[in-house]
Amino acid sequence: xxxxxxAARRLKNAARLLKAGEAGPFYDEVSRALLGYAGDKLNLxxxxxxxxxxxxxxxxxxxxxxxxDCYINLVNECEFARYxxxxxxxxxxxxxxxxxxxxxxxxxxxxK
Numbered sequence: 710x711x712x713x714x715x716a717a718r719r720l721k722n723a724a725r726l727l728k729a730g731e732a733g734p735f736y737d738e739v740s741r742a743l744l745g746y747a748g749d750k751l752n753l754x755x756x757x758x759x760x761x762x763x764x765x766x767x768x769x770x771x772x773x774x775x776x777x778d779c780y781i782n783l784v785n786e787c788e789f790a791r792y793x794x795x796x797x798x799x800x801x802x803x804x805x806x807x808x809x810x811x812x813x814x815x816x817x818x819x820x821k
Contacts, residue, residue, distance in 0.1 A: 712749030
């Protein structure tokens with residue numbers, strides 16, 4: 710329950726940043742929501758929150774491979790948008806809706 714509440718709080722903050730057009734903090738907050746949820750839900754320490762560890766833990770929990778790939782791709786897109794040159798504002802709306810959807814789907818897929 711704590712994982713879902715914390716992820717929802719971070720996504721709400723990300724929505725505020727989206728409306729303000731603050732791309733860097735927005736992507737940072739979405740990334741924290743995604744990885745924080747996985748860490749809390751899968752009992753992974755912060756030091757163990759790598760994409761490979763999260764992918765392995767989700768797969769071991771029986772989460773559908775397409776959902777795991779979608780989740781990892783979202784984390785990758787957030788990091789790419791934060792650090793790569795270009796227009797990071799262009800995909801903010803899409804990333805937000807996909808992150809929200811992925812977290813909802815993961816919440817249903819992880820039985821704990």
